[in-house]
Amino acid sequence: MGVTALIAVLILAAVVAGAAWRGSNPRPPAPGPTATRPAASPGAAPTSTAATATTTTLTPPPADLALAGCPPPPPPTTPPPPPWHPAVLVPDAALPAALPAPTRQASLAAVMGKGMWIWQFANTDGGDAAAIVAAASRAHLHQLWLRVADSQNGFYGSDTLKELVPLAHRNGIEVIGWGFPYLYDPVADAAWTVQALDWSYAGTRLDGFSPDIETASEGVDLTAHRVQVYLSLVRHERPNDLLVATVFPPNDSEWVTYPYQTIAPYVDAFAPMVYWGCEQPAVGAAQALARLRALAPVHLIGQAYNMAAEGGRTAPPSPAEITAFLVAARQGGALGASFWSWQAIDTDEWAAMAAYTW
Helix, strand or coil, rough: CHHHHHHHHHHHHHHHHHHHCCCCCCCCCCCCCCCCCCCCHHHHCCCCHHHHHCCCCCCCCCCCCCCCCCCCCCCCCCCCCCCCCCCCCHHHHCCCCCCCCCCCCCCCCCCEEEEEEEEEEEHHHHHCCHCCCHHHHHHHCCCCEEEEEECCEEEEHHHHHHHHHHHHHCCEEEEEEECCCCCCCCCHHHHHHHHHHHHHCEEECCCCCEEEEHHHHHCCCHHHHHHHHHHHHHHHHHHCCCCEEEEEECCHHHHHCHHHHHHHHCEEEEEEECCCCCCHHHHHHHHHHHHHCCCHHHHEEEEEECCHHHHCCCCCHHHHHHHHHHHHHHHHCCCCEEEEEECCCCCHHHHHHHHHCC
């Protein structure tokens, strides 16, 4: 049996065996204005040989990695505080009709290969753009995903982008802006998204934008109509810009409730949040690719943080898990893979991510 066939059999066997991502799998809260995340940990790329390796294993990802910190502890009996959301909901009757979806035409080059997500720039290597770009270069990253906007504050990333984007571009690193639309007012959300896409400084622009499309669990009024209005208005204003939807992983529960089919015609790619918790990383990656690639190209987002702070798995992913996820993503046909998040990744996870060449 050839290597390609063996890979396909291993991944398919894992999915059929029932190890696929389940709706009960713990996932982190969305990075909204009041959300909490694990404490910051070192983000600078190590100078060890692991961080600068130039070879990549072609071994199929294992389906039976030991997962430290599993199973997670019982859920807390005290309900979490309600999520933040805007004060005023624009009623459906006041929303415009969604516009038709254009033909996809943006280049996908910016989201190929490896990347890292940045939530709080000031807490990422002290907000030092030069240090961030240097670490990203040593880790052979192709893109950085930087939060620049949300429904609470609109587009606020201009000053940070001035520091980061020109320097990143000079070092061959793309910058994808991302933001959090709560969809209480999809028209206003589209306006600040277009502002982010229109940002420019010294001849540089963002290389694309990714709306983080969350659900009611994070305070979002997610309906098919509201997300369609939002995305269609953005597309109408900027039909040629790269638009990548950050979405929930398509597990069995989300696959029948989350509006993937509505989102797909308006975006150039999906970026599902495959935070595997106590499931095997290769299985979650395989399921996301199998289900979403029929709708749009896929860039996978993996887990590089400890879920203990939110009541989930009590240990961070091992280097072997990081590598298995990257192998599964690449061999499964993903455009690329990135990790949440720079603030939370530990040194061992970073070294494994940096060592994998993509």
